[in-house]
Structure formats: C-alpha cells, structure tokens
C-alpha cells in the first residue's frame with residue numbers, strides 16, 4: 001500500500017492511501033483519505049477490516065494515532081467502515097460521522113467497542129477538524145449510491161471527496177493515482193456506475209452541487225482522482241449517464257446482465273422438490 005500527498009500548504013495536508021498490491025484478490029481495492037490540520041486529523045472512509053493493518057502502517061508515517069480525532073463514513077458499506085471499531089480502539093474520544101439513517105447499522109461494526117456515532121442530518125453539516133478552526137463540509141449525495149450518503153468538501157484544499165461517485169475498478173498493476181486520459185478511463189467506471197448507482201436524477205443533482213462547489217480535485221473511494229480539466233470532463237460524463245435501468249436492451253447485456261428481469265417462480269414446483 002502506498003500513500004501520496006495530494007495537498008500541502010502550511011498546517012494543512014491531504015493524503016491518499018491506496019493501491020494495495022498485497023491485498024487478497026477477493027477484496028475490492030479502496031482509497032482512504034486523511035485530512036490533517038495542525039497535526040489533528042479526520043479520516044475519510046477508513047476502509048475495511050481486511051486492510052486495517054496496511055492503512056494504519058501508512059498513516060502512522062504521517063500522524064500518530066492519538067491525533068486522529070474523527071472518522072467519516074460516506075455510507076454504510078463494509079469496504080468503507082468495517083474497520084471502525086479498530087480505529088476507535090486506538091484513539092480515545094474518536095468521533096464517527098455518518099448519515100443518521102445508518103447510525104444503528106454501523107453500530108454492528110462495534111465488536112464490543114463503544115464508539116461515538118454522530119448522525120449527519122440529510123442536509124449535511126460542517127465540522128471542525130479536531131480542536132482546530134479548519135472546517136469540512138458534509139455535502140448530500142443521497143442515492144449515489146447509498147440512500148444515506150455524503151461527500152466531503154474541504155475549502156482550504158479545494159478538494160471534494162466523492163465516496164463511490166467516480167469509482168473505478170482498475171486492472172491489476174494500474175498504479176497512477178490520477179486519471180491521465182479521461183476517455184480511456186471511462187471503461188473502468190461505466191459498469192460500476194450502471195449497476196451500483198440507482199438514480200440518474202440523484203446523480204444529476206449531485207453534479208449540480210459539485211459544479212456549485214467547483215473543486216480543484218474530485219477524489220473517489222475506488223480508482224483514480226480527477227484533477228484539472230478532468231474534473232469537468234467527469235461531471236459532464238456523469239450528468240448524462242443513464243443508470244438504475246434494467247430493461248436496457250440487448251446491446252448492454254455484456255455490461256451487467258439483464259436476464260434476472262425474466263425471473264419467474266413456480267411455487268408448486270418448489271414444493272414438490274421437498
């Protein structure tokens with residue numbers, strides 16, 4: 001696993017940790033992000049329990065564990081937050097932020113550890129990084145893909161963390177943290193968005209929010225980061241994506257199969273099998 005500094009100016013720093021060559025092949029590759037201000041940190045989508053040791057090793061090269069003050073979970077998936085209890089064990093008074101709708105669900109990752117979950121209201125909220133004056137903003141991203149979902153905007157670095165929006169499933173050996181050629185990157189994102197994103201309308205509304213923010217960088221939880229002109233290229237692509245459909249016609253069968261729409265159940269036949 002490697003870490004890369006995305007932004008550094010005075011006391012403010014962004015790190016991405018990712019590209020774990022040693023992870024089990026069954027485990028999806030993830031990016032973990034850390035915002036540090038005056039030596040206090042918030043962790044964005046800390047990752048799954050499977051990769052906790054590797055993330056911790058990289059992270060402690062930059063900050064000591066007692067200075068991790070908060071963890072943000074964009075949504076409830078295990079690749080986002082199944083490591084929560086392990087982070088809570090390392091740092092007393094760790095604050096955990098997630099959508100209010102997932103509070104009771106994320107508590108299932110507790111493994112006997114009491115961690116303090118703060119439910120983010122649907123309209124989002126701003127929080128300070130530890131005891132510092134630096135604020136980050138939780139931006140609504142509901143139904144992209146989870147029904148209670150947030151992005152994070154940091155105005156100091158001008159970076160928008162987008163969670164699973166913009167996620168790409170990269171081939172093994174692809175190590176570049178940034179998208180270099182947007183049109184050739186589409187093939188790694190398209191299938192993920194068509195299947196995991198349920199609502200084109202929700203995506204378009206998120207695109208409007210992202211355009212209003214107009215960040216320098218958009219950082220997804222899987223795959224590569226969009227910077228410079230690729231930010232707008234990505235938003236333009238996302239805006240026109242038609243997701244959440246299943247009757248897509250024969251030409252799309254190879255992307256994510258549509259055969260389940262023909263599923264029928266013969267109850268009497270099933271009973272006769274007993």
Ligand SMILES: [Fe+2]
Pocket residue numbers: 075077145164
């Ligand atoms: Fe997810």
Ligand SMILES: [Fe+2]
Pocket residue numbers: 077079080163164167221222
């Ligand atoms: Fe994910």
